[in-house]
Amino acid sequence: MAGILQKVKKSPQTKSILITLILMSVTKVVDLKQPVILTVLRIAYFSCLATQLGLFWYTKKLIEKENDLTMMKFVEPASPMSGREYATFVATTVCEYDSRELLKGFKQYMIGVSTTLFMHLYMGFAPPLLFQTVSGFRGLYDNKEVQLYVQKKPARDDLKRPFKSTSMFGSFGGMGQILTDKRSIEEAELTKIKPL
Numbered sequence: 001m002a003g004i005l006q007k008v009k010k011s012p013q014t015k016s017i018l019i020t021l022i023l024m025s026v027t028k029v030v031d032l033k034q035p036v037i038l039t040v041l042r043i044a045y046f047s048c049l050a051t052q053l054g055l056f057w058y059t060k061k062l063i064e065k066e067n068d069l070t071m072m073k074f075v076e077p078a079s080p081m082s083g084r085e086y087a088t089f090v091a092t093t094v095c096e097y098d099s100r101e102l103l104k105g106f107k108q109y110m111i112g113v114s115t116t117l118f119m120h121l122y123m124g125f126a127p128p129l130l131f132q133t134v135s136g137f138r139g140l141y142d143n144k145e146v147q148l149y150v151q152k153k154p155a156r157d158d159l160k161r162p163f164k165s166t167s168m169f170g171s172f173g174g175m176g177q178i179l180t181d182k183r184s185i186e187e188a189e190l191t192k193i194k195p196l
Helices: 002-010 012-029 035-066 094-122 127-142 144-149 182-191
Strands: 071-076 088-093
Touching: 012 127, 035 094, 035 127, 035 144, 071 182, 088 094, 088 182, 094 127, 094 144, 127 144
Parallel strands: none
Antiparallel strands: 071 088
16 A cells, blocks of 8 residues: 555656546535635635746746756657657757746646636636646646755756656657667767757
8 A cells, every 4th residue: 555655646647636536526515606615716726826927937037046057968759749750869958958848837837727717717617726726736846847946856866857758658658768878869969860
């Protein structure tokens, strides 16, 4: 049983599924259409939204302040889902890499915000407000840049750059792992695999 709990703690996907199941059961018990509950949900959602936007901005400022110019070289795998058919050689600084990853997370977050607002304002659904409020705070806690710069966790294991890509489907998710070994980098530099 302890092994299962450790896996749940380490896997963001498993945490998301577990939280979603709990929230779904809450939405069946509590009537979210009541004006008082709906007002509280809206206030909580927009407070969460403001907190997240502030934390993204604060993390961006910390990245710029630290301005780590340590060079990183790695090979990103081909990603058929995004239309990239070839592996990509990347040479960048830690500052640029962290800024790019933070922007990637911010874009994903804004897609979630627009979807939630569409479902709530246009379609009249209240549960997305609850789901996004809870998952928003969880997402902040799991964000790698926030862990590195705000929580001051050391850059090792899962926080070691370049970050390992995680897929819910394991190796069947269509994503290979980022290559950081010396041989792969040298081959990529020599052949100049589609530079980024």
